Amino acid sequence: MYRFQLTTTLCYGPDSLRALGTLDGRRVLVVTDAFMSSTPLMARVRTELAGATAVEVFSEVKPNPDLTAVTAGLRAFLDFAPDAIVALGGGSPIDTAKAVRKLALELGHQLPAGLVVIPTTSGTGSEVTSFAVITDEHSHTKLPLTAVEMLPEIAILDPEAVGTAPPRLTADSGMDAVSHAIEAYVAKGSNDFSDALAEKALRLADTSLVRCFRDGTDAEARERQHNAATMAGIAFQNAGLGIVHSLSHAIGGTFPVAHGRLNAILLPVVTCFNAGDLGFRPHEIGPVARRYAALAKALGVSASTERNLVLALNAWVEKLRTDLGMPATLRAAGVDRAAFTAAVPALAATAHKDFCTSGNPVPVTETDLATLLKRIL
Numbered sequence: 001m002y003r004f005q006l007t008t009t010l011c012y013g014p015d016s017l018r019a020l021g022t023l024d025g026r027r028v029l030v031v032t033d034a035f036m037s038s039t040p041l042m043a044r045v046r047t048e049l050a051g052a053t054a055v056e057v058f059s060e061v062k063p064n065p066d067l068t069a070v071t072a073g074l075r076a077f078l079d080f081a082p083d084a085i086v087a088l089g090g091g092s093p094i095d096t097a098k099a100v101r102k103l104a105l106e107l108g109h110q111l112p113a114g115l116v117v118i119p120t121t122s123g124t125g126s127e128v129t130s131f132a133v134i135t136d137e138h139s140h141t142k143l144p145l146t147a148v149e150m151l152p153e154i155a156i157l158d159p160e161a162v163g164t165a166p167p168r169l170t171a172d173s174g175m176d177a178v179s180h181a182i183e184a185y186v187a188k189g190s191n192d193f194s195d196a197l198a199e200k201a202l203r204l205a206d207t208s209l210v211r212c213f214r215d216g217t218d219a220e221a222r223e224r225q226h227n228a229a230t231m232a233g234i235a236f237q238n239a240g241l242g243i244v245h246s247l248s249h250a251i252g253g254t255f256p257v258a259h260g261r262l263n264a265i266l267l268p269v270v271t272c273f274n275a276g277d278l279g280f281r282p283h284e285i286g287p288v289a290r291r292y293a294a295l296a297k298a299l300g301v302s303a304s305t306e307r308n309l310v311l312a313l314n315a316w317v318e319k320l321r322t323d324l325g326m327p328a329t330l331r332a333a334g335v336d337r338a339a340f341t342a343a344v345p346a347l348a349a350t351a352h353k354d355f356c357t358s359g360n361p362v363p364v365t366e367t368d369l370a371t372l373l374k375r376i377l
């Protein structure tokens with residue numbers, strides 16, 4: 001027996017913020033960051049929460065939230081005793097809210113009106129997953145936490161919420177979504193349902209992501225890319241991820257490069273590795289390479305052999321990366337060669353232990369991961 005989890009209600013499209021009306025008569029804790037708390041979007045959220053009994057705003061979340069931010073959020077929760085949490089922002093406020101909810105629950109505090117999330121980036125998929133990525137500031141590692149209680153009850157996918165995202169953030173979060181779709185498609189847990197969502201997510205990103213990057217006010221492209229990110233999130237929630245994410249978590253804990261930017265650098269290198277380093281002759285193509293080839297076909301890429309389809313998928317990722325003005329290597333992303341080289345053994349060990357590694361379609365050793373890390377420098 002297999003299980004495909006559908007928990008979160010999606011309210012999408014223009015005006016979807018009206019869904020906050022379901023919190024009338026409730027005590028609402030808004031979890032967000034300093035920037036978002038002073039935006040017109042926050043003002044609209046307050047307007048839609050006019051029927052709430054009381055609204056408290058916790059805005060101490062920083063990008064790549066750490067244990068200190070989660071502890072401060074928990075204190076705000078315990079002081080205010082909310083019925084509901086509204087998380088407003090990118091993956092950082094959403095993940096913080098999820099972790100706070102989980103910790104509060106463990107301390108015996110229920111959240112009767114649930115967790116409502118309003119993503120303002122189109123990338124992490126956190127609005128539909130049971131994952132939260134929290135940084136341990138002492139060990140410099142990103143801790144991917146998972147608990148079914150962290151699944152939000154409602155996700156409000158208002159494309160206008162992303163309209164203010166600058167090009168660089170649009171590119172970084174967009175490539176995060178693309179990597180979710182590709183990794184979910186080949187992951188050990190992939191299935192017909194997650195495949196459908198991953199394929200559609202990639203097709204939407206194919207036609208919308210660069211448009212969003214070039215013109216943030218392109219409402220049609222924003223809406224499609226926003227939906228794509230959530231579809232990719234549902235796909236990986238159910239199929240799992242792989243070593244693009246394990247390596248990205250490990251590197252991102254130590255070197256300050258955005259998660260999606262790291263994933264974009266890692267994707268082609270990991271695809272080659274998972275596909276058997278493409279050192280095979282066409283008749284020797286393995287089942288994992290065949291999956292990448294099938295995804296390339298679903299994307300509308302044509303090539304004469306399955307091997308060439310895998311290469312074409314990589315070429316598609318590389319072109320997208322170039323069109324989004326992103327670096328192809330860690331050096332180009334500003335990482336210091338000597339510091340990174342010295343860190344490789346520790347990063348490989350951390351990535352090997354990351355739970356995304358267990359979803360990778362082929363087994364990997366620490367030595368494999370160290371080799372891949374050196375390749376992306």
Ligand SMILES: NC(=O)c1ccc[n+]([C@@H]2O[C@H](COP(=O)([O-])OP(=O)(O)OC[C@H]3O[C@@H](n4cnc5c(N)ncnc54)[C@H](O)[C@@H]3O)[C@@H](O)[C@H]2O)c1
Pocket residue numbers: 033035036062063064065089090091092093095120121123124125126129131132133142161162163164165166169172173176259
């Ligand atoms: N939970 C998951 O499954 C999952 C998956 C992938 C990544 N993550 C995590 O999510 C975090 C990254 O999240 P993110 O990329 O969405 O960004 P973010 O939440 O870290 O925000 C980055 C910056 O962009 C700003 N910002 C956000 N939305 C904006 C908008 N609409 N307009 C202008 N500025 C805006 C924020 O104020 C912040 O300064 C990382 O910690 C990453 O590890 C989690």
Ligand SMILES: [Fe+2]
Pocket residue numbers: 124176180245259
């Ligand atoms: Fe991700």
